[in-house]
Amino acid sequence: MAGIVGRADFSDRLARAWTHARRxxxxxxxxxxxxxIGKSSLLRWLATHIGEPATLIACRGxxxxxxxxxxxxxxxxxxxxxxELEYGGVVDVLRAAEAMRCxxxxxxxxxLLIDDIHDADPTSRTVxxxxxxxxxxxxxxxxxxxxxIPSTWAFAEGFQIEELPGLGPEAATELLDSAAExxxxxxxxxxxxxxxxxxxxxxxxLPQALSPGQLSGAxxxxxxxxxxxxxRTVFTRQLPPAGSPARELLDLxxxxxxxxxxxxxxxxxxxxxxxxxxxxTGLARLHEGRLTLQHPLLRGAAVAAMSPDHRRALNLEFxxxxxxxxEVRLVHRARGTLGPDDELVDALVESARVTRMRGGTDAxxxxxxxxxxxTGNDTRRAxxxxxxxxxxxxxxxxxxxxxxxxxxxxxxxxxxxxxxxTLTLAILEALSGAPAAAWQRLVxxxxxxxxxxxxxxxxxxxxxxxxxGLVGEILANAEAAVSHSKPDTPAWGVARLIRAHAASAQxxxxxxxxxxxxxxxxDLVELVDFxxxxxxxxxxxxxxxxxxxxxxxxxSTLAARLRGEGARSSLAMTFGALGETWVRASRFDEALVCxxxxxxxxxxxxxxxxxPFWLSLRGRVHAxxxxxxxxxxxxxxxFAITDEQSTFGARYFLLANAGLAALTAGYYDQAIAKLAEMxxxxxxxxxxAPQLARWHADLVEAYACSGRSAEAEPIVAHLSxxxxxxxxxxxxAATALRAQALxxxxxxxxxxxxxxxxxxxxxxxxxxxxxxxxxxxxxxxxRADTRAAALYAFRRLGAAPWAARLTTSPPTPGAVPLTDxxxxxxxxxxxxxxxxxxxxxxxxxxxxxxxxxxxxxRKLGVASRTEAARYxxxxxxxxxxx
Numbered sequence: 001m002a003g004i005v006g007r008a009d010f011s012d013r014l015a016r017a018w019t020h021a022r023r024x025x026x027x028x029x030x031x032x033x034x035x036x037i038g039k040s041s042l043l044r045w046l047a048t049h050i051g052e053p054a055t056l057i058a059c060r061g062x063x064x065x066x067x068x069x070x071x072x073x074x075x076x077x078x079x080x081x082x083x084e085l086e087y088g089g090v091v092d093v094l095r096a097a098e099a100m101r102c103x104x105x106x107x108x109x110x111x112l113l114i115d116d117i118h119d120a121d122p123t124s125r126t127v128x129x130x131x132x133x134x135x136x137x138x139x140x141x142x143x144x145x146x147x148x149i150p151s152t153w154a155f156a157e158g159f160q161i162e163e164l165p166g167l168g169p170e171a172a173t174e175l176l177d178s179a180a181e182x183x184x185x186x187x188x189x190x191x192x193x194x195x196x197x198x199x200x201x202x203x204x205x206l207p208q209a210l211s212p213g214q215l216s217g218a219x220x221x222x223x224x225x226x227x228x229x230x231x232r233t234v235f236t237r238q239l240p241p242a243g244s245p246a247r248e249l250l251d252l253x254x255x256x257x258x259x260x261x262x263x264x265x266x267x268x269x270x271x272x273x274x275x276x277x278x279x280x281t282g283l284a285r286l287h288e289g290r291l292t293l294q295h296p297l298l299r300g301a302a303v304a305a306m307s308p309d310h311r312r313a314l315n316l317e318f319x320x321x322x323x324x325x326x327e328v329r330l331v332h333r334a335r336g337t338l339g340p341d342d343e344l345v346d347a348l349v350e351s352a353r354v355t356r357m358r359g360g361t362d363a364x365x366x367x368x369x370x371x372x373x374x375t376g377n378d379t380r381r382a383x384x385x386x387x388x389x390x391x392x393x394x395x396x397x398x399x400x401x402x403x404x405x406x407x408x409x410x411x412x413x414x415x416x417x418x419x420x421x422t423l424t425l426a427i428l429e430a431l432s433g434a435p436a437a438a439w440q441r442l443v444x445x446x447x448x449x450x451x452x453x454x455x456x457x458x459x460x461x462x463x464x465x466x467x468x469g470l471v472g473e474i475l476a477n478a479e480a481a482v483s484h485s486k487p488d489t490p491a492w493g494v495a496r497l498i499r500a501h502a503a504s505a506q507x508x509x510x511x512x513x514x515x516x517x518x519x520x521x522x523d524l525v526e527l528v529d530f531x532x533x534x535x536x537x538x539x540x541x542x543x544x545x546x547x548x549x550x551x552x553x554x555x556s557t558l559a560a561r562l563r564g565e566g567a568r569s570s571l572a573m574t575f576g577a578l579g580e581t582w583v584r585a586s587r588f589d590e591a592l593v594c595x596x597x598x599x600x601x602x603x604x605x606x607x608x609x610x611x612p613f614w615l616s617l618r619g620r621v622h623a624x625x626x627x628x629x630x631x632x633x634x635x636x637x638x639f640a641i642t643d644e645q646s647t648f649g650a651r652y653f654l655l656a657n658a659g660l661a662a663l664t665a666g667y668y669d670q671a672i673a674k675l676a677e678m679x680x681x682x683x684x685x686x687x688x689a690p691q692l693a694r695w696h697a698d699l700v701e702a703y704a705c706s707g708r709s710a711e712a713e714p715i716v717a718h719l720s721x722x723x724x725x726x727x728x729x730x731x732x733a734a735t736a737l738r739a740q741a742l743x744x745x746x747x748x749x750x751x752x753x754x755x756x757x758x759x760x761x762x763x764x765x766x767x768x769x770x771x772x773x774x775x776x777x778x779x780x781x782x783r784a785d786t787r788a789a790a791l792y793a794f795r796r797l798g799a800a801p802w803a804a805r806l807t808t809s810p811p812t813p814g815a816v817p818l819t820d821x822x823x824x825x826x827x828x829x830x831x832x833x834x835x836x837x838x839x840x841x842x843x844x845x846x847x848x849x850x851x852x853x854x855x856x857x858r859k860l861g862v863a864s865r866t867e868a869a870r871y872x873x874x875x876x877x878x879x880x881x882x
Contacts, residue, residue, distance in 0.1 A: 004045050005178075005200070006171025007038065010164070014046050014143065021141035022109040024841075025831045028132050028142045030117075030156035033164030035297055036201025036231045039145035042164070043113045046143065054111040058292060059120035060299075061257040066325050067355070067363045069258065070124035071096060074112065078103040093123060094571075094597070097130035104131060105840070108139025116296055117146040117155055122362040122397055126601075129155055133600035135840075150399045157603045157611075158637055166198020175200060180207035185217030195225045201297075205234045235294075235301035240277060242305075249274035249291075253284065254302035255314050257328055259291040267317050312336040327351055327363065331370060340376030348374070349384075356391065365391035369404075382414035390424055390529070394569055398428045398607075419445060419453050423460050427532065431569070433609040433645035435464035455485030455495055456530060462498045463533060467609060469648035472686050475502040493522035494530045497537040504544040508689035509727040511545035524554070525561050532570040534558070539577025544691045546729055548585045548765060555581065572601035576614045584694075586767030586797060588621045589845050592836060595621070612638035612650040616657040622835070623661035624768070625850040626800040626857075628865060630834035631661050652681060656693035663698050664801050668706045675699035679715060690722055690732045697769075700739040709743040716743055731769065734760035738773050751780050767797055775805060798847030800854035807858060822856040825849055830869040 004011065017027060033039050040058075047054040055077040059070050078100075104112075117125060132142060146152030148163075167175065172193055177184065184192070184207070196202040206225070213219035240246035249268045253259050265271045275291070278284040284293050293299055303311065315336035319329045330351050337344055348371040352364035368388035375381050385408045392401035405425040408414055414421075422445045430438035442461055449457050458481035465474045481495035500514035518538065527534045535558055542551035555578040562571045579594030595618040602611040619634035635658050642651045659674035675695050682688055690696050696719045703712035716739045722728055723736035737757035744750040754777040761770040771793030778787040787806055794803035818826070828838040835853075839846040856868055 004038070004041055005175045006167040007042060007045075010042060010162070011045060011049075013162075014042070015049060017143075018046070018050055018111060018141050021111065021139055023831070024139055025833070026108065026138040026140040026142070028144070028159045029162060030152070030159050031143065031145045031162050031164050032148050032152055032156065033145070034199065035147060036199050036234075037164050037166065038200045039164060040115050040295065041200070043115050043143065043145060046111070047113055050111045053109055054113060056113045056115065058115045058296075059117055059124075060259070060296075061119070061121060065121040065124075065257045066328060067121055067123035068096060068127065070120040071100065071127040072124075074114070074124075074128065075100055075103055077112070078107045079110070093126055094130065097127045097134065100127060100131035101134045104135045104140050104142075105138050110139065111141045111143070114142070114144045117144050118149055118152045119296065122151075125151065125155055129603070130597070130600045133158070133603075134596055154603065154608070157608060158599075166196075167200060167203070168198070169193060172196065172198050172203055175203045176207065179204045180215055182212045182215050184215045188215055188217055188221065191221060192225070199231070201231055201234060201295075209237075232297050232301040232304060235283075235298040236305060238281070238283060238298075239302060239305055240281075240283075244277075245270040245274035246277035250278060250283065250293075250298075250302050251306060251310070251314060252317075253291045253293060254299045255311070255318065255332075256291075259293075261286060261289050261291055263318075263321055263323060264291055266321060267314075312338070327355055327367070331367065334367075334370035334374060337374060339374035341374050342376060342380075345371045345375045345380070345384075352391075361391055361394055362397055365389075365397070365400075378413055382408060382411065382417050385414075386417050386421055386424070389421070393424060393428050394529075394532070398432050402428050402432075419449050419457070423456060426460060427463055430464040430467055431532075431607045431609055433641075433647065435467035435609070435645075435647060438464040439468065451484070452486070455481045455483075456491040458484060459491065459495045459498055459531065462502065462537075463531070467647045467649045469652055469681070469685065471502060471506050471688060475499065475506060478502050488522075490522065490527050490530050494527050494534070494537075496521070497527070497534060497541070498531070500541040501537040504541045505689055505692045506686070508544050508691045508722070508729050508732065509725055511541060511689075511691075511729070512547075512727065515541050515545045515547060524558050528562065528570045533573050535570060535574030536577045539574070539581055543577075543581045543584050544689060544729070546731065546765075548581060551581045552578065552585075569601075569607055572598050572607055572610065572614075575601065576610070576617075579614060580617055583617050583621065585765050588624065588797060589847055591621055592618065592846060596836075608641055609645055609647055609650070612642050612647070613653055615641075616650075616654040620657040620660055623657075623664045624797070624799045624802070625835055625846060626853055626865065627835040627850075628661075628665060629832075630836070635661065648681075652678060653693055656695040656698075659695055659702070660698050663702050663705075668702045671698065671702035672706065672708075675702065687718065690719055690735065691729050694731075694735075697735045697739045697742070700742050704742045712739075712743050716740055730760055730762065731766055734758075734766065734773075735769060738769070738776065741776060747780055751777060754780070763793070767793065768799065771797065771799065771802065775802065778806065795851055795854065796847075798845075798850030800850045800857065803854050804857060816859045818856055818859055822852050822859070825852040826856055826868050829853070829865050 014029070017029060021027065031039055031042065043056060047056045057070070057073055057077060061069055114128070120128075144155075146155065166172070173189060176189060176192060192203075192206050196206060207215060210221070211219060214221055240250060245268065249264060249271055252264050252267050256264065268274060275286060279286070282294055283298060284291055313336065315332045318324065319333035319336060321329065330347060334344060334348060348367045352367040355367065356364040365388045368384050368391065372381050372384045372388065375384065385404055389401045389404040389408070392404070402425060405421045405428070408421045409418055409425070422441060426438040426441045426445070429441065439461065442457055442464070445457050446454065458477045461477040462474045465477065478495060478499035482492065482499055485492035485495050496518065500511075500518060503514055504511035518541075524534050524538065531537070535555055539551050539555050542554065555574055559571060559574045559578065562574060575594045576598035579591045579598055582588070582591035582594060595614050598614040599611055599618065602608060602614060615634040615638035619631040619638070622631035622634065635654065638650070638654045642654060655674045655678050659671045659678070662668075662670035662674060675698055678693070678695055679699065696715050700712040700715055703709055719732070719736045719739050723733045734757040737753045737760070741750040741753035741757070744753060754773055757773050758770065758777070761773065763770045771790055774786060774790035774793055778790050791803055791806045794806075824842065825838060828841065833841070835846045835849045839849045842849070853865070853868070860868060
């Protein structure tokens with residue numbers, strides 16, 4: 001099979017992955033490679049190797065496919081009861097993803113093999129992405145292929161990625177020889193190897209493009225070797241004769257959204273005869289009521305070979321088929337119409353409105369794209385271009401949106417829309433990882449903006465400036481935005497939200513005053529079109545003001561309403577802010593659920609620049625619960641993204657949470673290195689509210705544990721000064737006292753300071769910091785009741801590593817037997833699963849898993865997951881010397 005020659009290493013790894021999946025350690029692998037490189041062949045080999053448990057799905061349809069088309073096909077292929085993918089006529093991406101997650105977790109052992117993810121409809125890509133990121137460890141091996149284009153890379157980030165290279169010289173020569181009917185001369189072999197560059201498809205077909213004399217070296221090779229450019233020419237030569245029934249059927253299948261046989265037979269009278277020809281020549285096959293083409297490039301070859309008139313005529317034939325969904329018929333009609341046809345434009349605009357209401361934001365944007373080509377009104381064309389780009393941005397299709405906006409900005413006749421287009425483009429650039437470019441674009445936009453537009457331009461500055469960590473600049477621009485905006489307008493509402501967020505981050509004393517102004521404010525959903533970060537602005541301002549109940553209620557309501565809008569980019573921000581609120585309120589189980597959603601949405605919808613914020617918070621929770629491997633994975637991915645994009649704002653939060661993770665693990669020098677960088681950042685750029693990232697006391701503790709208390713004095717002094725000001729937050733006041741106790745040389749005075757902190761902290765809302773304060777007191781007063789209170793507080797949170805600090809003496813390994821539950825958890829740890837994955841598999845909370853691990857660590861006398869896993873793998877207590 002072409003594409004398997006020279007792939008022994010890949011084949012072996014995939015076979016091993018299937019073995020692991022059958023043992024309960026399923027995984028997701030994304031194979032990325034150029035067209036013709038052998039991705040499809042590799043999947044077909046794997047499907048044959050696995051046999052009946054394997055399901056192979058080829059994505060198709062792309063922009064013409066209805067929202068959720070590929071997702072529905074995937075769920076239908078899973079051997080579980082089929083859920084409903086529409087709810088009240090609305091395509092709810094999050095609920096569909098949850099249905100797919102449940103189906104994946106109930107399936108197995110099974111292999112889900114998905115070919116050409118870049119060809120799936122965007123809604124399905126998001127559903128699958130969310131489902132795979134949510135799913136606990138399953139008995140399902142998921143292997144996905146895609147070309148190296150932005151949509152594939154965005155989908156794959158955070159998963160195991162395998163890049164499929166060209167074949168090496170030996171394998172390439174073997175494949176070339178096997179494809180030729182005559183012996184190829186050595187010098188010709190070398191020339192063909194250079195032309196093919198290891199591409200199996202090219203290697204398999206190059207001999208057929210040359211004469212026997214050319215292959216043997218008896219005749220000169222042509223100056224331009226066939227296939228050296230467009231690989232579609234491989235299939236162009238295989239197309240049936242023009243006008244034949246087989247060619248007619250092939251052309252129809254190439255234009256069809258899903259290859260439905262019942263539709264193709266209505267348009268091709270001699271479909272049965274044509275099918276026989278296509279199947280006999282290996283160009284297509286009929287499977288489960290659909291005609292599937294041999295290779296995606298065959299579709300491209302067939303479409304490229306059609307005349308424009310013929311292509312339009314076939315599209316109009318599809319538009320006349322009543323059994324097709326109305327939106328699909330409308331797209332075919334648009335593709336078959338030359339225009340101008342503003343009646344058809346009206347229909348497309350209305351269909352886009354209804355489609356967006358049903359949750360198909362990306363499909364709605366593409367309908368507007370069709371309308372752009374068909375209107376005869378230049379002003380309307382520009383407005384449609386802008387609206388289509390804005391919808392694509394909302395749906396997370398950032399690259400497509402940027403292309404349309406850049407075209408609009410290059411059009412002099414659309415000058416009145418240039419400011420609006422610039423604002424949208426700047427947001428997309430910032431969210432895609434180019435905040436400096438976005439900032440410069442907005443600065444230039446101020447020079448051409450009208451007085452009524454100045455407010456929203458200043459407001460948009462907050463996104464790139466926040467990513468660059470320039471909080472002072474954010475506040476100055478927010479104040480300008482408020483002053484330049486007309487009261488009681490969406491622009492004014494957004495500006496006030498940004499001001500509350502920025503001011504609270506810089507000076508927590510202003511938090512309560514500013515959030516009070518927002519009570520009974522504008523409808524937050526109406527503000528999303530102006531700023532997708534609305535959820536983050538309101539959520540963080542309320543959290544810094546310690547209005548946790550209000551923050552949870554506000555953000556939960558906003559998330560529920562944004563689902564119906566299909567605003568997946570704004571949903572990521574909202575779930576992230578909600579997750580952050582839960583972390584601050586010591587509700588770690590709830591936090592993980594929200595952060596999982598935020599990370600998946602950020603990575604799946606073109607907002608990877610914001611993923612590090614949520615990755616850092618999830619890493620923090622994992623670390624507090626002793627899940628070191630999961631914490632490290634999150635933090636490493638977060639730092640990789642910020643280092644690539646130079647987003648210093650995200651790095652600030654990553655350093656805070658990485659510092660706490662190191663402190664939790666007892667790596668005090670690492671904690672100091674991370675957290676001291678934050679102190680230097682604030683010294684250079686301006687001091688920020690201690691409540692913002694909550695790192696000051698962690699640095700003080702790391703210094704104290706390293707015997708370097710003197711170096712902590714400036715941080716303690718700053719924290720104490722903020723706490724002494726009127727309207728300082730409860731958390732800051734209590735944490736300043738804890739920091740003072742950490743560096744206090746007088747034990748009696750230290751206990752007094754800790755008692756004062758305990759009296760201020762809320763034992764529930766400030767649960768983690770309250771427990772840490774009890775731990776410090778227990779270490780100083782030696783009282784059993786203090787120790788018991790601290791132990792109980794940590795165990796309630798599932799903070800196993802912190803609870804382990806209260807162990808009075810090391811136990812004898814194996815002296816107390818493990819319970820069945822503890823052993824079961826350790827068995828899952830030994831498989832490499834995270835706490836959260838184990839929790840889902842055993843149908844308990846992650847906090848319960850952390851507590852089981854705490855007890856297991858104590859009984860075994862170990863301090864890490866690695867040592868505990870070794871005990872299970874060797875069925876022997878670990879060597880204490882290791």
